[in-house]
Amino acid sequence: MADWESTFAELVAVRGPALRAHAYLLTGNPGTAGDLVQEALLRVFGRLRVGTDIEQLEGYVRRAILNLYVDDRRRAKKWHETRHLLVDQAAHDDDHLVTANAVRQALSDLSPKQRACVVLRYYEDLSVLEIADQLGCAEGTVKRHLADARTRLAAQLGVTEESVQ
Structure with a gap:
């Protein structure tokens, strides 16, 4: 097992529930929170140089979660402001x-x-x-x-x- 794999497994085992809880508080949706944590882990561990300090890695993952959340909300707001140009709004009123x-x-x-x-x-x-x-x-x-x-x-x-x- 590569060094990053053991670090990854330890981070997910030890701090995974806290990371999911953090993402859930931001999103309010357990499924979206899980996706956010997964994407953040991919971003952090997708780099070639990853350290082995769990606390530092958790900080990176939390920051990635926050950045992804803010970016997604910004993207959703922009879509909400422009979607009326593409679809009939009355058809989507029942979706609320x-x-x-x-x-x-x-x-x-x-x-x-x-x-x-x-x-x-x-x-x-x-x-x-x-x-x-x-x-x-x-x-x-x-x-x-x-x-x-x-x-x-x-x-x-x-x-x-x-x-x-």
Whole structure:
């Protein structure tokens, strides 16, 4: 067995569930989350030089998951904005599904960056500085995304300041 194969097997065995959970929090869909993790693993281990440090590799995979998620959301938004040029919108109105999970629905209404910030802050318990490093943006930008996301989530979920305190 090649060195990268044993490292890959160890990463998937030890950190696979945490990687899938991370992807699920971003996507809200177990199937999509699994696909996202698989694609991220392919990207990381598809390189010729892969180290053997599990923590470092997990960081690379998490970053790849985040990048893939943001890219996919950006692509989907662009498609949503232009698909009316190609298909009849009325034929697709019945495809919208109503979800029972209000939080997941509220999260899905956030922009990709806002959702990523919320997941990294409140589910991954990262600091604003760590989130800024992960997303490659300024701390102020992360704070703005978090504030906007909290406002939108509170409005959608009917949360008031009195109920939080």
